[in-house]
Amino acid sequence: MSTTSRRYAALAGVTAAAIAIGIAEPVAVLTGPRSAPLVAVGGVVVDAVPESLKQLAIDIFGTADKIALLVGTALLLGAFAALLGMLAARRLALGLTGIAAFAAVGAAAALTRSGADAADALPSLAGGGLGALVLWMFIAGPLELDPWPWSPPTPIAPRDEAPQAPVSPAGPMTSDHLPVPVTPAAPPEPDVPSGRAPGEGVEPESRRRFLTGAGVLLGTAAVAGLGGRWLAGWRGVSAAREAIRLPAPVAPAPALPAGADLSMAQLAPYVTPNFGFYRIDTALVVPQVDPATWRLRIHGRVRTERTYSYADLLARPLVERYITLACVSNEVGGDLIGNARWLGVPLRELLDEVEPEEDADQVVGRSVDGWTCGTPTALLRDGRNALLAIGMNGEPLPVEHGFPVRVVVPGLYGYVSACKWVTELELTRFADFDAYWVPRGWSAQGPIKTQSRIDAPRARNRLTTGPITVAGVAWAQHRGIRRVEVRVDGGPWQEAELAPTVSVDTWVQWSWRWDATPGEHRLQVRATDETGETQTERAQGVVPDGATGWHTVTVTVR
Structure with a gap:
C-alpha cells in the first residue's frame, strides 16, 4: 500500500x-x-x-x-x-x-x-x-x-495483433535456409494513466x-x-445551585485577626478563593447532583438508620469554620492545599442520632460515583469541627468541589476524609472494609503531617543584595504551629515571625527578614507543631501516607 x-x-x-x-x-x-x-x-x-x-x-x-x-x-x-x-x-x-x-x-x-x-x-x-x-x-x-x-490495477487484455504468416515447425528461414532468431514478445503492460504509479490513479x-x-x-x-x-x-445543576440561599450559621466563623494575611506578592492568601482551590479526585466528569433529589443515607453498624435530604440539612443549626484541607499527593513545597470558610452540619450530631455500635471504628463515605474513603469514627466524634458541608466561602459548594454536600474533616488528608458528592455514610470496621485508595498502596490512616513551604522568593528568582523578606505558610491541622525556622546555606536555624491565625485547624503565614549577600543561596524551612514535634528532614515521597522533608529553594543574589 x-x-x-x-x-x-x-x-x-x-x-x-x-x-x-x-x-x-x-x-x-x-x-x-x-x-x-x-x-x-x-x-x-x-x-x-x-x-x-x-x-x-x-x-x-x-x-x-x-x-x-x-x-x-x-x-x-x-x-x-x-x-x-x-x-x-x-x-x-x-x-x-x-x-x-x-x-x-x-x-x-x-x-x-x-x-x-x-x-x-x-x-x-x-x-x-x-x-x-x-x-x-x-x-x-x-x-x-x-x-x-490501494487496489491493484486491473490487467487489460493485450491488443489484437496482426495475423502472422504460418511458420514452419522448423521456424522461419533465411534465403540461405538458416534459422532466424525469434525475440519473445513483451508481456502486455497494465492500463495505467500516464505519469502515475499503479494504485494512484x-x-x-x-x-x-x-x-x-x-x-x-x-x-x-x-x-x-x-x-x-x-x-x-x-442540564446540570448550576441553575439549582444559584437559586439556593444559605441560612445564616448559628455559630459563625471567628473573625480573622488583624495581620492573619500578610498580603505579600507570591505568598498564598490566607483564605483560598473558590476558583483557586485545588481539586484532586477520580471523577473525569464532575457529577451533577440535583439538591432536590439528593439524599444522605447513614447506615451499617448503627442502631437507627437515618436518611437526610438537602432541605433537612438547611433546616438544621449550621456551623461555620475556617479549615485547611490538604491532599496526600502534595509533594514537599507543593500547592495541593487550600484554606476556606466552610458551612455545614457537625458530623458528630448526625452520628449521635444513628447511635453507632461500639465496634464501628470506621465511617465509610461513599460518593455518587462510587468512590469511597474511610475515616476513623473516633476522630469524627472527638470534638473537632468535622462538617457535612454545604457552603464554601459564603456560597453554596461549587459543583466541582462537591455540590450539594461534601465532608470536611480537619487534620486528615482528603483521601481518608474529604468525600465530595457524598450520598452515604456507612458505619463499619477497618478490618471489614478497605476504602478506594487502600488496596492501591495507601495507608488506611491519613493524619496530616507537619509541613512548611517557602512561597517568596520562588526558586531560581534573581534578587538584589540587601534586606529581603522570606515568607511562606506552615500547617499541622488540629495541632497547630508553634514555630517556623529558616536557614541559609545549611547555617544555623533562625526563627521566623508567625502571623496570627484563626484556629489550629488552618495554616499559618510566616515571614523572616534576610540580609541577602551576592551569590547563589539555598533557603530551607521547617516547622514545629504545638505538640513539640518538628518536621523531619528525611525525604519521603507521598506514598503511602504523605511526603516528608524540608522545602528547599535556591535563589541567586546579585
Whole structure:
C-alpha cells in the first residue's frame, strides 16, 4: 500500500471513530455523562493503572491530570482508528470488527461504573453503529474512491495483433535456409494513466467526494460532541445551585485577626478563593447532583438508620469554620492545599442520632460515583469541627468541589476524609472494609503531617543584595504551629515571625527578614507543631501516607 493509500485509509478510520465518539455524547445526555465512551473508558483506566503512574500524572499535570488523561485517550483512539481504516481497506470485515470491539469496550466500561444500568451501554453502542456505517460508506459505499488507491490495477487484455504468416515447425528461414532468431514478445503492460504509479490513479471527482465527505462528517462529529457536552452542562445543576440561599450559621466563623494575611506578592492568601482551590479526585466528569433529589443515607453498624435530604440539612443549626484541607499527593513545597470558610452540619450530631455500635471504628463515605474513603469514627466524634458541608466561602459548594454536600474533616488528608458528592455514610470496621485508595498502596490512616513551604522568593528568582523578606505558610491541622525556622546555606536555624491565625485547624503565614549577600543561596524551612514535634528532614515521597522533608529553594543574589 502506497503512502497516499495509507493516508486515505487512515482518514476513513479516524472519521468513523470521530462520528462514533461525537454521536455518543448527545446520547450520553440522556443516560448520564459518565456513560460517554471516553469518560467510561477513562474511568476504568483511572481505577486500573498502577499508583505510580497516577502520581506521575499528578506531579506533571497537577489539577489538569484529568484533562491530560482524556486527551491522551483520544490520541490513542485516533491512532487505533487510523489502523482500523488501513485494515478495512484490505478487508472491510476487519475494520468493522474493530469498530464493534471499540463499542463493546466502551459499553462494558460504562456498565462497570457504580450505579450503572443497561441504558449506560447505549452511547457506546449507538456511536459504534454509526461509526461502522461511516466506515462502510468510505470503503464500499457512496464515498468510495474510484478506483480504490490501494487496489491493484486491473490487467487489460493485450491488443489484437496482426495475423502472422504460418511458420514452419522448423521456424522461419533465411534465403540461405538458416534459422532466424525469434525475440519473445513483451508481456502486455497494465492500463495505467500516464505519469502515475499503479494504485494512484484516483479520479479527481472521486477524490473530491471522498475528502468532502470526510470533512462534513468530521464537522458533524465535532458539532455533536461539543453540543452533547453543552447539553450536559445545560442540564446540570448550576441553575439549582444559584437559586439556593444559605441560612445564616448559628455559630459563625471567628473573625480573622488583624495581620492573619500578610498580603505579600507570591505568598498564598490566607483564605483560598473558590476558583483557586485545588481539586484532586477520580471523577473525569464532575457529577451533577440535583439538591432536590439528593439524599444522605447513614447506615451499617448503627442502631437507627437515618436518611437526610438537602432541605433537612438547611433546616438544621449550621456551623461555620475556617479549615485547611490538604491532599496526600502534595509533594514537599507543593500547592495541593487550600484554606476556606466552610458551612455545614457537625458530623458528630448526625452520628449521635444513628447511635453507632461500639465496634464501628470506621465511617465509610461513599460518593455518587462510587468512590469511597474511610475515616476513623473516633476522630469524627472527638470534638473537632468535622462538617457535612454545604457552603464554601459564603456560597453554596461549587459543583466541582462537591455540590450539594461534601465532608470536611480537619487534620486528615482528603483521601481518608474529604468525600465530595457524598450520598452515604456507612458505619463499619477497618478490618471489614478497605476504602478506594487502600488496596492501591495507601495507608488506611491519613493524619496530616507537619509541613512548611517557602512561597517568596520562588526558586531560581534573581534578587538584589540587601534586606529581603522570606515568607511562606506552615500547617499541622488540629495541632497547630508553634514555630517556623529558616536557614541559609545549611547555617544555623533562625526563627521566623508567625502571623496570627484563626484556629489550629488552618495554616499559618510566616515571614523572616534576610540580609541577602551576592551569590547563589539555598533557603530551607521547617516547622514545629504545638505538640513539640518538628518536621523531619528525611525525604519521603507521598506514598503511602504523605511526603516528608524540608522545602528547599535556591535563589541567586546579585
